[in-house]
Amino acid sequence: MRAPLHPRQSERLAHLRKLGILDTRTEQQFDEVVDLAARICEVPICLISLVDENRQWFKARVGLDVAQTDLDRSICSHVILQGDLVEISDTTQDLRTADNPLVTGADHIRFYAGVPLISDDGLPVGTLCVLDTRPRSLTELQRSTLRVLGAQLMRQFELRLALHQAEVLRGEIDHRVKNSLQTVLSVVRMYKSRVDNAVATEALAAVERRIDAVAMLHQELYQTSQSNRVALQPYLERVASLLEASAPSNVRLDITVCRAQILPSVAANIGMIISEFTANAIKHAFPDGRRGTVTVTVEQSDETAGLLVHCRDDGIGSANPAEESEVTRLGQRLMQAAAIQIGAEFSLMAQSDGYHLNMQVPLKDAPSAELAAE
Template identity: 80%
Template sequence: MRAQLHPKQSERLAHLRELGILDTEAESQFDEVVDLASKICEVPISLISLVDETRQWFKARVGLDAPETDLDRSICSHVILQHDLVEIADTTRDVRTADNPLVVGDEHIRFYAGVPLLSDGGLPIGTLCVLDTEPRVLTDLQRTTLRVLGGQLMRQIELRLALHQAEVLRGEIDHRVKNSLQTVLSVVRMYKSRVDNAVAIEALSAVERRIDAVAMLHQELYQTSQSDRVALAPYLVRVASLLEASAPSNVRLDMNVCAVQVVSSTAANIGMIVSEFTANAIKHAFPDGRRGTVTISAELSADGATLQVHCRDDGIGNANPAEENEVTRLGQRLMQAAALQIGAEFTLEAQSDGYHLLMKMPMRAASSVGQAAE
């Protein structure tokens, strides 16, 4: 006997499609549910059956080879007309199932129990069901378990949709942020190309570096599953790579940053400091084609309570200090202010073997720590 259509069939099918779960690949969290249901109910077959317009499709299954069946073979299409667990102790004695091909055919199904998967609005999309080739009766514990598993399963399916929608929204926001940053960068570069004053060009270059650093931070935030924490090592590598691309062939960058996660505001300040130091070193530390290296390192103290960031170059140092201008002094003040914002001790010195910047900050903001990564 084929089941009647659900009274809210159109709405039910619309919600099923909205969930985006039909014809998706197998997922372990669903496979585990049917495996558990089969074992607890001591039956050979368990299914997560989604009742579509002309078929029932199995999101997860044990004990049955077919990935779907037509509705003429569907017992679950009867169950979605109910609001609670349906148990058929002997399928040959129930009018809904006595002539079902699964019962009279080679599958020899003699027992069925299923709980409808109901949305918050009460719309059923399918069932969690268990089947056997022998008549039987479930225990109270088995019935309760099926009801609980069905409820949890529906929450899991709806959470899956919510996460997908959040990812789509996040992607849209990411696209708009990227476009906005690119627009600002284009304006800065246009002004930079039309300015003759060296100090103004350097100031615009500093603004350009800061925007690039923000874009890199945004990229790291988008790629992580944690909303406000980023991995420091790949972020600093991204920031430095932009500067290295514009560096002359005689200057090399070397980075060794431990694997640590910090909140985005901390990463932004560290990124700005590293960016300013590296840009100044590239510009001033290696005159007349002198070969040299800018080294950036970040390491944790033995107790993991402090992060030490060391930026240094092996350039001319205090042997022939570059003439300072207002932009250079502003850059130094910005680095000091950035260090102050994250509660870090900050020193910047010109020594005989080059410039050295040392920053020590407490790691209360860190979320996880790993091994060193270069």
């Protein structure tokens, strides 16, 4: 006989579809469950059966060739009406199964036991079931095994749903953050285009670079699997690409960064310091079309398990002290403030062969393994 509809059928079907499991590809972790259950229960057939509106579909199966059947052949649709394991020792003697085509036909099913897969809201979506071609009974250990495996399966389904929902939410947040940053950046650029004061223009340019760096940091965080760490190398290379694009043809940027996973706040301040140094060098170190290079290296410190940051340009340096203006001092103060925020030892010197910046960044809360090459 065909099972009656579940009393919460519409909710049950909605949750089943929400799980996103139906008609997905085979997966090893589920195949292993049915194989294990079949072995422990000593039966030839085991199924993870999801009871849809007009069919039952098998997420994983062993001992059965078909991927789904209609509900007229479904014993599992009876089981989802119960709150616990259902065991039918002889299917020919039970009203629910005696006329089932699986029992009366060539499949010759004579034994069935299944545990419903029930959500936290009490909505059954299917079963983990075992079948045999001869009447029999399960041992208490076998029944307990089915219950435990069934509960674990449902947790797997719910976890997949939670991860999917988190990814959707993350994507929405990413979209909104990008839009907000673009709006702020547009306002800054508008004001910068209208300001006639050199210090104000430089300050707005620094704000613009900071927003660009934050946008890239956000993008790197969104792409990484470690949401509390950012990959320093690709992040700083993205920052460098923006700076290089703004540089005149006579200035080249050479950047080398070790592979490290660090806190976003630390990465942001390192990015800001490198950005300010490079921007100042591009603007002031190479007057009158003088050719030169801004070199940036970030490497691991073996002694402190921190990072060593070196920036230098081969420009005019101390050869033109008059260039030490309020605009230049603004950039230096920004770099010093960023270094203080991350507890870094910082020095910036003008020498005859250009400006040199050295910084030692502690990473006390990051294990040294996170600095190893990927």
